[in-house]
Amino acid sequence: MKKSVFLGTLAAAGLTAGLAAASTLDDVKARGELNCGVNTGLVGFAAPDANGNWSGFDVAICKAVAAAVLGDASKVKYVPTSGQTRFTALASGEVDVLARNSTWTFSRDTDLKLDFVGVNYYDGQGFMVRKDLGVSSAKELEGATICIQTGTTTELNLADFFKSNNMNYQPIAIDSNAEGEQQYLAGACDAYTTDASGLAATRAAFADPENHIILPEIISKEPLGPAVRHGDNQWGDIVRWTLNALIAAEEYGVTSANLEELSKGTTNPEINRLLGTEGDLGAMTGLDKDWAKRAIAVSGNYGEIFAATIGESTPIGLARGLNGQWTQGGLLYSPPFR
Amino acid sequence: MSPTQSDSIAFVRSEMLPQKPAPVSEAGAIRWLRENLFSSPLNTLLTLIGAYVVYWLVTHSLPWLSHSVWTAGSVSECRQIITDTWGADATGACWAVIRERWSQFIFGFYPWQMVWRPVLAFVLLLVAIAPVLFSALPRKMLTFSLIYPLLAIWLLWGGSAWTELVVLAGFVLGWATYVALSKGSTLIAVIAAVLVPILWWKFAAAPTTEVLQNVISLSIPKVSSSDFGGFLLAVTLGVGGIVMSLPLGIVLALGRQSDMFLVKSLSVGFIEFIRGVPLITLLFVASLLLNYFLPPGTNFDIILRVMILVTLFAAAYIAEVIRGGLAALPRGQYEAADALGLDYWKAQRLIILPQALKISIPGIVSTFIGMFKDTTLVVFVGLFDPLKGVPDFVRADFNWKGIYWEPFIFTGAIFFIFNFSMSRYSMYLERKLQRDHH
Numbered sequence: 001m002k003k004s005v006f007l008g009t010l011a012a013a014g015l016t017a018g019l020a021a022a023s024t025l026d027d028v029k030a031r032g033e034l035n036c037g038v039n040t041g042l043v044g045f046a047a048p049d050a051n052g053n054w055s056g057f058d059v060a061i062c063k064a065v066a067a068a069v070l071g072d073a074s075k076v077k078y079v080p081t082s083g084q085t086r087f088t089a090l091a092s093g094e095v096d097v098l099a100r101n102s103t104w105t106f107s108r109d110t111d112l113k114l115d116f117v118g119v120n121y122y123d124g125q126g127f128m129v130r131k132d133l134g135v136s137s138a139k140e141l142e143g144a145t146i147c148i149q150t151g152t153t154t155e156l157n158l159a160d161f162f163k164s165n166n167m168n169y170q171p172i173a174i175d176s177n178a179e180g181e182q183q184y185l186a187g188a189c190d191a192y193t194t195d196a197s198g199l200a201a202t203r204a205a206f207a208d209p210e211n212h213i214i215l216p217e218i219i220s221k222e223p224l225g226p227a228v229r230h231g232d233n234q235w236g237d238i239v240r241w242t243l244n245a246l247i248a249a250e251e252y253g254v255t256s257a258n259l260e261e262l263s264k265g266t267t268n269p270e271i272n273r274l275l276g277t278e279g280d281l282g283a284m285t286g287l288d289k290d291w292a293k294r295a296i297a298v299s300g301n302y303g304e305i306f307a308a309t310i311g312e313s314t315p316i317g318l319a320r321g322l323n324g325q326w327t328q329g330g331l332l333y334s335p336p337f338r
Numbered sequence: 339m340s341p342t343q344s345d346s347i348a349f350v351r352s353e354m355l356p357q358k359p360a361p362v363s364e365a366g367a368i369r370w371l372r373e374n375l376f377s378s379p380l381n382t383l384l385t386l387i388g389a390y391v392v393y394w395l396v397t398h399s400l401p402w403l404s405h406s407v408w409t410a411g412s413v414s415e416c417r418q419i420i421t422d423t424w425g426a427d428a429t430g431a432c433w434a435v436i437r438e439r440w441s442q443f444i445f446g447f448y449p450w451q452m453v454w455r456p457v458l459a460f461v462l463l464l465v466a467i468a469p470v471l472f473s474a475l476p477r478k479m480l481t482f483s484l485i486y487p488l489l490a491i492w493l494l495w496g497g498s499a500w501t502e503l504v505v506l507a508g509f510v511l512g513w514a515t516y517v518a519l520s521k522g523s524t525l526i527a528v529i530a531a532v533l534v535p536i537l538w539w540k541f542a543a544a545p546t547t548e549v550l551q552n553v554i555s556l557s558i559p560k561v562s563s564s565d566f567g568g569f570l571l572a573v574t575l576g577v578g579g580i581v582m583s584l585p586l587g588i589v590l591a592l593g594r595q596s597d598m599f600l601v602k603s604l605s606v607g608f609i610e611f612i613r614g615v616p617l618i619t620l621l622f623v624a625s626l627l628l629n630y631f632l633p634p635g636t637n638f639d640i641i642l643r644v645m646i647l648v649t650l651f652a653a654a655y656i657a658e659v660i661r662g663g664l665a666a667l668p669r670g671q672y673e674a675a676d677a678l679g680l681d682y683w684k685a686q687r688l689i690i691l692p693q694a695l696k697i698s699i700p701g702i703v704s705t706f707i708g709m710f711k712d713t714t715l716v717v718f719v720g721l722f723d724p725l726k727g728v729p730d731f732v733r734a735d736f737n738w739k740g741i742y743w744e745p746f747i748f749t750g751a752i753f754f755i756f757n758f759s760m761s762r763y764s765m766y767l768e769r770k771l772q773r774d775h776h
Contacts, residue, residue: 036705039735040720040727050438052447052565079564080731085720088626178724182742205739207417208634315736 025069026230034060037095040080042177043201044310044318046100054078057309058099061120061226061243064295065097068287073298083152087112089230097239099226101195103153113230117240120225120302122322122331124218125157126196128203131211133190137164138217145170147180147189154194157220170322173232177202190286191215195222201316237285245292248274248334249301251325256300263293274337281337292337302332322326392591405430408437435738442732443748446567446722452496452559456570459493462486463577471763487581494574495563499556500547508535508543563641567722569752574641576710576756579648583709584702586649587656588695592686594661605657612654617712620647625719644716646694652709659701663694696771703764707757724749 038046046056050061090098104116118265150173172189173179184192272278276289310318324330375385410416416432466486469479488502516531593605626645675685714723729745
């Protein structure tokens, strides 16, 4: 008798523990804070200022999710993760979302048991060379010395590219972006290769950007996106549709300026459903009606975030390119809010 | 003296000649140069090479250092100022980045309005270690040194002071138990003195803290470990590691010398395992593997995890250094201790260890210095060390992208101050403890 009571209690305890662990949404709400894994520092994407306030393109995703779920964009705990610790931090539950410019690849999605919920930036690996080298295409880099960050996918992409083009190169291994810039400027290598967004930021920070060019070839696909753990589809849906809401808001012309006005009701039913004046989409994923409105209110729609953090008006000066709306010739395409 | 003698000698000098100056080639700067720099063709060649290296270093770094800019808002502003002041081709140091971000280099993300707490903790640290380092100070100060660790934990991480006071009460309970029971068997007293505090911490500590907290609130705002960074992190890990690894290292060294099979093999196994594994591996175990082993949602503080593994790592090295000291003692010292009828612990405490530790001082301090510098490796587990972690996120601000040498020089200078003080103290201690008068 006593034994069965004990076992029953144990089973009940195990069940509640299992339930509590199963819902990330409940955990986040109970904690009152979203744990968001970010880069330890990447220009434009995630960086703390002198007062320790984080900002950037990836950080905006964290803020939007926190606003949608908790109603307050400041309720985010930023967990800086290094290239080595990022996926374990997510898998072990240390972070709820990983918004850390991580490339969506097959093995990461399957073997590492992550769920990439979408793409917030389409990147690709490029090359930068000095103008006086007289090179105008990556195919002319036969025999060049190339500075490359070790232990990254860029290293493998570089090897693939040169192999498939039947060329030789001499890699100069570097440890960090800062070291790469230093080596490249000191003339230790002819070309510097990393993600094109990183190259643009690096070039913009040089004393003489006009003497360096970024070659037109993009040798890899690097779709960067936020990721969550396998197994909690509700939480995955929330993050996915928060990102989609930001993208859709730009498509429908919902900006931080006209958000209040549009949320009073418009003639466009899609906008009405997005902003919660028609239907109740939020309830389907465990949130309230205004979730998307709050997410957009934080720092505007996708286009506004892009323009404020990495766009052409910032020193980094990235063009929209592939990251434009599908209506503008880009790849951003949010499924309908219905 | 006879007159005949004085007549027969033509000249007798009656006073000493004044001393002549040494030949030019054998005196002053020239002699010093000859003896120290140009004593042989090989040395002359080496001197010339050395002089060229110094010349090269100075001509390359001096313009850069002398063109220092201290007030600017970004790298490009620095470059502009340097160009305007010293010409278009001039290069210069942009210390403005240190000026703007020094607080992050020192404290990481520690909330600025609470920064007095780590500062106070550091000042009190100096007070607490002073009596340990200098025997001239009153011995009563050691009481403060004993309670300092708990005080520092409270100041740095905040929260309710009752937590620390209840932990302290556990130590007091243990001591009281020992005093009460030591009239009888020593062994029982020691076991009880260990068990009682453990039971207290396990079962009574949490409710007591809660009750006391409700009666009188002794709370200061909490600061999370993730806010620690820069030198605050390095010093916290370094001091914690040093304080804990020395006793652990001594115990391990004695364990390795022990005649008891189990104690000896456990000590040897531990030391060889830890020394056989790189520190980075241990850090990854601390930050990643433990996350998998512990039940989900367990919040085992990352700084504590790292500190424990840094301590174990340093302890294994200290143990070997002290074993060297033990081995260097003449056999006669051990026999003399036995002949005096001292038991094992008394012999170790009064005769063996004081001498063995004295011999080991340079090695111990080297290990500490190495460990303090190794704390920068925590960057690989996502903590912001002052050498790479902090500069990397400072460079992630577009204003400071392109800064390279300045943070290294700044951080290096501060590390040098810490480590040079440690090294000087060890030399002072060696001189003070010298017993063999030559």
